Amino acid sequence: MDTRPEACLQRYLKTESLLHHFYTFFDYCSRVCIPKLIAASPGKPVAACCKDRYYQVYDLDHPSFDLLRRERESLYGSPADQPENSGVSPCEYHTATGCLLKDHKSPVCLSFMCRPAIDALREKHGIYTYDYLGFNYALEWILTGDMPEKEWRTFYESLEDMIRKISSKAA
Numbered sequence: 312m313d314t315r316p317e318a319c320l321q322r323y324l325k326t327e328s329l330l331h332h333f334y335t336f337f338d339y340c341s342r343v344c345i346p347k348l349i350a351a352s353p354g355k356p357v358a359a360c361c362k363d364r365y366y367q368v369y370d371l372d373h374p375s376f377d378l379l380r381r382e383r384e385s386l387y388g389s390p391a392d393q394p395e396n397s398g399v400s401p402c403e404y405h406t407a408t409g410c411l412l413k414d415h416k417s418p419v420c421l422s423f424m425c426r427p428a429i430d431a432l433r434e435k436h437g438i439y440t441y442d443y444l445g446f447n448y449a450l451e452w453i454l455t456g457d458m459p460e461k462e463w464r465t466f467y468e469s470l471e472d473m474i475r476k477i478s479s480k481a482a
């Protein structure tokens with residue numbers, strides 16, 4: 312398996328794209344959580360779970376993480392360059408309308424799901440396979456190249472299964 316940072320990042324970005332696809336069907340955050348927070352403080356931005364600089368706090372000291380950060384910053388600018396912080400989150404990428412990053416997020420930003428969100432996934436969609444820490448570590452290993460290609464394919468396919476399941480209920 313190619314474990315150069317460039318190859319690892321490609322697998323990571325491919326997985327990220329699939330996760331974003333999953334979140335287009337699982338809209339608990341945007342449909343339930345965020346509207347509740349907005350209703351509680353009308354007219355003000357809300358941070359929800361973006362309460363730290365998660366793009367860096369759990370990142371590993373590894374060349375693939377460095378490459379992810381470089382590509383992110385070439386696309387979106389560095390944290391110090393961000394002109395529009397929401398004022399409710401210490402994360403510089405958090406704007407009044409949420410996270411600025413459409414891709415190239417850190418593993419924890421991509422994988423985190425709070426308990427109510429996981430409960431909704433279980434109760435509404437019958438999906439019991441989403442384990443936040445498990446997904447976080449899987450994304451880390453994909454990025455560092457510690458997840459063998461065969462396991463990555465299995466992980467990828469299980470994510471596709473989750474999407475099939477959630478999209479069939481949403482249809």
Ligand code: SF4
Nearest residue numbers: 340344359360424425
């Ligand atoms: S993960 Fe939980 S706290 Fe964060 S936006 Fe979704 S529902 Fe809200």
Ligand code: SF4
Nearest residue numbers: 361365402405410420
């Ligand atoms: S990078 Fe985005 S998802 Fe991560 S903490 Fe900042 S605003 Fe939240």
